Amino acid sequence: MQITAAVTRSPAGPFSLEPLEIEEPRAGEILVRVVATGVCHTDMVMRDQHLPTPQPVVLGHEGAGIVERVGPGVTKVAPGDHVVMTFNSCGRCLSCADHAPTYCHEFFPRNFMGAREDGSSGLSREGETIHANIFGQSSFATYALCHERNAVKVDKTAPLEILGPLGCGVMTGAGAVMNALKVPAGRSLAVFGAGAVGLSAVLAAKAIGAGPIIAVDINPDRLALALELGADHALNGAEGGVVEKIQAITGTGAQFSIDTTANLKVMRQAVDCLGARGVCGLVGASKMGDELPLDAVSVMSGGKVVRGVVEGDADPDVFIPELIALHQAGQFPFDRLIQFYPLSEINQAVADGEAGRVIKPVVRMA
Known part of the structure; x- marks a missing residue:
C-alpha cells in the first residue's frame, strides 16, 4: 500500500x-x-x-x-x-x-x-x-x-x-528516576537539562515525593516551567556556581542527579554536585567517542556511583501503562x-x- x-x-x-x-x-x-x-x-x-x-x-x-x-x-x-x-x-x-x-x-x-x-x-x-x-x-x-x-x-x-x-523521551526521564536510580521519597535530586527528558524526570520525582528537586538549565522559560511542574529550585547554569549552589541547597550535596544534556562540562557538574554515596545517571545521547573526565579521588572517596541509563531501565509493557495510569490520576x-x-x-x-x-x-x- x-x-x-x-x-x-x-x-x-x-x-x-x-x-x-x-x-x-x-x-x-x-x-x-x-x-x-x-x-x-x-x-x-x-x-x-x-x-x-x-x-x-x-x-x-x-x-x-x-x-x-x-x-x-x-x-x-x-x-x-x-x-x-x-x-x-x-x-x-x-x-x-x-x-x-x-x-x-x-x-x-x-x-x-x-x-x-x-x-x-x-x-x-x-x-x-x-x-x-x-x-x-x-x-x-x-x-x-x-x-x-x-x-x-x-x-x-x-x-x-x-x-x-x-x-522514548518521557519514559527515559521518568524511568531514570523511578526504575534506574529508584529515588526514594524525601531524597534530593538535581536534574540537569529541562527539556522533555529532564522535565519528565521532574514530574516523576514530584509524583514519588522526592525532594528537594533542583532543575538546572540555561533557558529561563524552561526553568519557570520546571518550577510549575514540581521543582523546588531552578538554577540557571549560565550564571555559574551550579555545583556550589546545589551543595548549599542540600547541605551535603545531592543524593541523586541526572544529566540529560550529554554536554561533557554539564555531565561533570552532575557528578561533582553529589554528596557522599550519591548516584548520577547519565541519560543524554553523547557522540560516539566522547570521554568524560572525573575527579577520581572525589568519586572514590565519596563512594559515588556514575551509571548510564538507557530508556529509563524500563520494561515498556509494564512501565508505559503505569505512566498512563499516573497521568489519568492527575499525578503525571x-x-x-x-x-x-x-x-x-x-x-x-x-x-x-x-x-x-x-x-x-x-x-x-x-
Whole structure:
C-alpha cells in the first residue's frame, strides 16, 4: 500500500514528505496506522550522522497509533487495538531474559541501522530502497511496520495522540528516576537539562515525593516551567556556581542527579554536585567517542556511583501503562510538555524543538 512519510536524505537536511510503498507485515510484525509521533533529539542525532544510520531513511521513534493488520504469529495485539511503539529488542539475550530489554545485546542494530535482521527495509519508492525499522518502527509516516516486541497495547480511553513520547523521551526521564536510580521519597535530586527528558524526570520525582528537586538549565522559560511542574529550585547554569549552589541547597550535596544534556562540562557538574554515596545517571545521547573526565579521588572517596541509563531501565509493557495510569490520576501531567504540528509542518516542529521554543513537538498524521 502507499503511505506518506517524512524522508531524511542528507545530514542536517530537511525532511521531505514523499509517497512510499510499504510492505505487508511479515511474521511477528504489525502494521500500525500512526496517529501521532513525538520528535526526539535522538532523531536529530541520526539525521546528522552522529550515529551511522543509513540514508535515505524514515526516522521517528515515538509513535502511537491503531493496529491495522498483524503478521503471522502475532498474538499480543489485534486489529483495532491502540498501541504505543517503543524501542526494539531481540527477546533472546541475557538482558532480555532478565526483563532488562533496554540493554538488549542487539539494541544498536535493531534500533539505529535502518533495516530488519535480514537487511530488508519494508519501505521503498519506485524501486529505491528507503531505510526504515528505526527503533523497530520509523513512525514519521502515516503507517508504520513495527514488531510484536516493541508494540505496547494501551487502554482505548487514553488520549492516543499524546502517548507517543511515552515510548522514548518521557519514559527515559521518568524511568531514570523511578526504575534506574529508584529515588526514594524525601531524597534530593538535581536534574540537569529541562527539556522533555529532564522535565519528565521532574514530574516523576514530584509524583514519588522526592525532594528537594533542583532543575538546572540555561533557558529561563524552561526553568519557570520546571518550577510549575514540581521543582523546588531552578538554577540557571549560565550564571555559574551550579555545583556550589546545589551543595548549599542540600547541605551535603545531592543524593541523586541526572544529566540529560550529554554536554561533557554539564555531565561533570552532575557528578561533582553529589554528596557522599550519591548516584548520577547519565541519560543524554553523547557522540560516539566522547570521554568524560572525573575527579577520581572525589568519586572514590565519596563512594559515588556514575551509571548510564538507557530508556529509563524500563520494561515498556509494564512501565508505559503505569505512566498512563499516573497521568489519568492527575499525578503525571506530561501533556503539558507537548505542542502539536501537522505532518506537513514537520520541519517547523523540528526547528522549534532544536531552538528550544517547544519542549516536546508532536506531529499528527491526519
